[in-house]
Amino acid sequence: MASVVPVAYQGSNTSAVVPDWLNKGDNTWQMVSAAFVGMQGMPGLVLLYAGIVKRKWALNSAFMALYAFAAVMPCWVLWAYKMSFGRKLIPFWGRAGLAVSQDFLVPQALLPATVHYYSNGGVETSAVQPFYPMASMVFFQFAFAAVTVMLLAGAVLGRMNIKAWMVFVPLWLTFSYTVGAFSIWGGGFLFHWGIMDYSGGYVVHLASGAAGFTAAYWVGPRMKKDRDDFQPNNIPLTLAGAGILWMGWTGFNGGDPFSANVDSSVAVLNTHICAATSLLAWTCWDVAISGKPSLIGAINGMITGLVCITPAAGLVQSWAAIVMGIVSGSVPWYTMMSLNKKSKLLQKVDDTLGILHTHAIAGTLGGAMTGLFAHPVLSSMFLPVTNSKGAFYGGPGGVQFLKQLVGACFIVGWNVVATSIILLVIRIFIPLRMSEEELRIGDDAVHGEIAYTTMPANEIELSGPQNGASRRDLENQTL
16 A cells, blocks of 8 residues: 655655755754844744834834845845855855755755864865755755844834835845855855854854944934933833843754754853843843842843853853853943943943843853863864864964954954945935834834833823823823
């Protein structure tokens, strides 16, 4: 009798559906990891942004993130994936091309530019070729690209013209993100030089932080009233988004060995160790200085810990993850809560959610400490350059620390220049900042929708009682 079992379940070596190179465990983990990362953006960052901003900007902030998540996908498969992970065009950029055909998506995944050679021309490390189809790789890397642009949005919430943002997203993905991704991950010059960025401390977080701060400069500040009073409209909603972000980091770092292997497990454990330690460190500083623990502060500490461990997740021992958590919960706390109030530059540039501190500074710290603490054995499990290790372990490790700093400078420099050029071109055709009326009204003027049908009394502009109603009467009508 003919088998009634679908070919996908008949075991290996039976059909094109289950080729002999396919590892079902690795493929499952990669797709699950991609889903985790995607959920960090949608709904994670969408909810976080909707709750953490002033009430009148809840929908606009959520929409900016939602739009970025959707807009990245067609750009990614039509040209940006191959610019990031395809064949080399120049040392820091891949050759653009389609990633939509069966002939490309069904065969075994391959990053062709990642073959690493000795100085004498011999192959030191073969090209990255995981045991799952290219479709899994394309989707996994899409999620990272989408989240990066969504993080960038956090610096310009509450005033960027939504039409300018809609044009900015595909341009920034094309001319900025793909350069960092190819240079460090896809087989570019920093990849072959031995820069350590396990899962995006530089490619994702330093890039989004540097580009976000630059964008905030060119777009301009929020209204003075909004800048002076920008209390979150829904902290529980913010916490829900932050929780999705934290748990989603399991796939963010755990999926980057491209396999369900030992190094993946180490990366996941280190991720949560550093995040928890950083949250506690930030909270301790809040209590020590202000006398009160802050939930928003705890979320910031969580994020800085997750960002800091990202370039090091599968490369360092867990004691190093604790050290990195203490540092990431302390240095960004100082720059955000103290230095930010003293620096004229930081005061001039209105970085709405402090992306410079939580992502650029934390990502740089993580990359630098990776150059210190990367363990030789763990590094050998992941990196293409043999004998890679951090300065803590002696030998050539000190050079690695300097390499990490050079890599950070390249990412910052490229993102500042590329982001500036993109925005200067856009503003020729579209204003970067909303009109004064839109800035005054908020969501209703921009989208014709509002997040809440009631308005708290402190957002109702009154010169005194109107129509016989007292302010207390108005307050009693709000939720």
